[in-house]
Amino acid sequence: MFETLTNTLDSFFSKIRGRPRLTEKNIQDGLKEVRLALLEADVHYRVVKDFIQRVAEKACGEEVIRGVNPAQQIVKIVHDEVEAIMGPVDTTIEMRQDGPTVLMVCGLQGSGKTTTCVKLALYLRKTYSCSPILAATDVRRPAAVDQLEILGKEIDIPVVSDRNADAIMIAMKARFEAADKGLGPVILDTAGRLHIDEEMMEELRELKARVKPDQIYLVADAMTGQDAVASAQEFNRSLEFDGVILTKLDGDARGGAALSIKAVTGKPIKFVGLGEKIDKFEPFYPDRMADRIVGMGDVRSLVEKAQEAIEEEDARLLEEKLRRATFDLEDFRKQLHMIRKMGSLQELLGHLPFLGSRLDQIDFDEHELNRVEAIVNGMTQQERTNPDIIGASRRQRIAVGSGCDPVMVNQLLKQFKQMRKVMRKVSKGDVAALMESMPPGLDDIAGPPPRGVRRKRKTRKSKRKRK
Ligand SMILES: Nc1nc2c(ncn2[C@@H]2O[C@H](COP(=O)(O)OP(=O)(O)OP(=O)(O)O)[C@@H](O)[C@H]2O)c(=O)[nH]1
Ligand SMILES: [Mg+2]
Structure with a gap:
């Protein structure tokens, strides 16, 4: 999609x-x-x-x-x-305190109502630790009741049905039973039609007026694209629903319905169906969908990963140090360690917006990162806290200990000092210093590359082309 x-x-x-x-x-x-x-x-x-x-x-x-x-x-x-x-959307369901909450599910024939009722029941049971109950109010299609009963049995959710009663009576009966047994919410699986017609709307309106559901959801099939949007508009005009459940998003739908429904009907998509299986159902997150469409990479998961790795206290201390510009090589070493905990550098950068599709333009040198880590590890605690004491002989010792050239040790120290200088300026309010310290160029969207990541040199040819 x-x-x-x-x-x-x-x-x-x-x-x-x-x-x-x-x-x-x-x-x-x-x-x-x-x-x-x-x-x-x-x-x-x-x-x-x-x-x-x-x-x-x-x-x-x-x-x-x-x-x-x-x-x-x-x-x-x-x-x-x-x-x-597509947003904003609030997917929470207010549970009534004075009796069972009633949720009415409606939509065109074959849109996925019955499956969705069962999915919703399972989702609510998990999320709200409640005991939902299903009402087979689709009395139009004889097999509909059987279908709901079979699906309800599969996940052990009671189904109220009565083959000799009408939809309103069944809904009432389900609500009564729920109140009696302390169950809820009651989910009404209503009858659909191939097309919207006045008879169907009248039935639904009557059900709404008599049963007074707390929420009405319209089930719309994403595969039908603009038809789904047009019928949603009709439903909303005559029934006024609270939210849409968009099904079959797992198919090869082009996604137009997802992007249009809220703007056209004023009602948000609240949940989505992502497969035939009962657990393929989740709340709708417009921000995540926008991330996917705009190709911003999975920023959220990067943040979550980072949060897992960085202890809160560490983060607070680090911030304090950055603010006071007392960040030293010891902190730098801890940071390197955190980066390691979050996964490989390539994996980490893959989560960043824009870099995702441009990773092939960057040379990954995990090797260099290892070397940097080895150099910093080769220093004593005192040297890391106060790098200024590192003279020629200490430099030589660190180089031998980390298996590299003293020039590299020097280079790292120089870069670190430069960075600290910038941070001091920034902490005094000179934000421009930070901007000036960043290398210019196309990739500045992702900021300067971390150490261990080199930009590929442009060839003469591509330079000429850019001119
Ligand atoms: N791939 C996919 N199939 C779905 C999804 N939701 C429902 N279906 C399928 O769509 C078909 C119709 O689903 P039902 O739940 O019977 O639809 P309905 O709206 O109750 O149909 P009627 O009762 O006849 O009006 C079934 O084959 C479901 O398995 C979904 O999110 N993804
Ligand atoms: Mg059905």
Whole structure:
């Protein structure tokens, strides 16, 4: 899903990154391609129009922030806009205190209602430690009741049914049983039709009026693209639902429905179905979806990984030291150690926005990182805390101990001192010093490369091309 869109955005970002200055014209040109890709992904034309307009306005109107290049700013704008057209969304379900909570699930025939009811029951049982109960209120299709009963049995969730009663009576019966046995929420699996018709809407409206569900969810099939959006609009007009559950996102849907539903109906996607299996169901996160579409890499998981590795106290101390500019080689050694705990450098950088697809442009030299670590390890604690005491003889000793040339020890010390100098300036409020210390160039989007990572030299040919 979204592959073409992601690729188009990626090539748009690459193009504008190569430009020394961004003009309204080159932003507009790039956005033309993005517009096509959105339409191709089956996004509603009105959503596309508004989206492009907002991005263009913001991108052209945005003041260039010092130290952030325009390309970075545009990526951020696109990402935020993609997120904004799908969110915000609150997936929590308020559980009633005065009786069972009732959730009504409706949608067109075959959209996945029955499967979704069972998935939702399982999800709620896990997340809220409650005891959901299903109500077979689809009395239209004889086999529907059997289907729900079989699925409910599989995961041990009770199903209330009555082959001689109507939907309202069954829903009432389920609520009564839930109240009696202390179960809930009650999930109503309603009947669908091939197309929206007034009879179906009337039935659903009546069910809503009599049973008064706490939440109504519309199940929409992502594979049907804009049809799903159009029917969602109709449902909302006559029934007013609270949120959408978008199913079959695992298929080869182009994703247009996901990007259009909120903008067209005003109601967010709350959950998504990602497969036929009962556990293929999860809350919808617009920010994560935007990360995926805009190709920002899995920043979230990087942060989580880093959080695991860095003890909170360590992080606090480090921050304090950075602030007071008393960061020494001992801290540097700890940092190297943390990087190691987080995985290999390549794996780590793979999580970073933009670098993901450009890893092949960078030479990874885990070797050099090992060498740096060996040099720092070869120092005494006193030398690490106060590198200024390292003279020629100490340098020689460290070089021999770490199996490298004294020149390398010198180089590392020089770079470290330079870095500390910059940090001192920054801590005194001179942020420009940090910017000036960064190497210029295309990759500045990801900041200066860490030690151990070298940029590949540009060949004469590619230099000439860039000119
Ligand atoms: N791949 C995939 N298939 C799904 C998903 N959700 C449901 N299905 C399948 O879609 C088909 C229809 O699902 P149902 O749950 O019976 O749909 P329904 O809306 O209850 O259908 P009716 O009761 O006939 O209106 C089944 O084969 C499901 O296995 C999903 O998220 N991914
Ligand atoms: Mg069904």
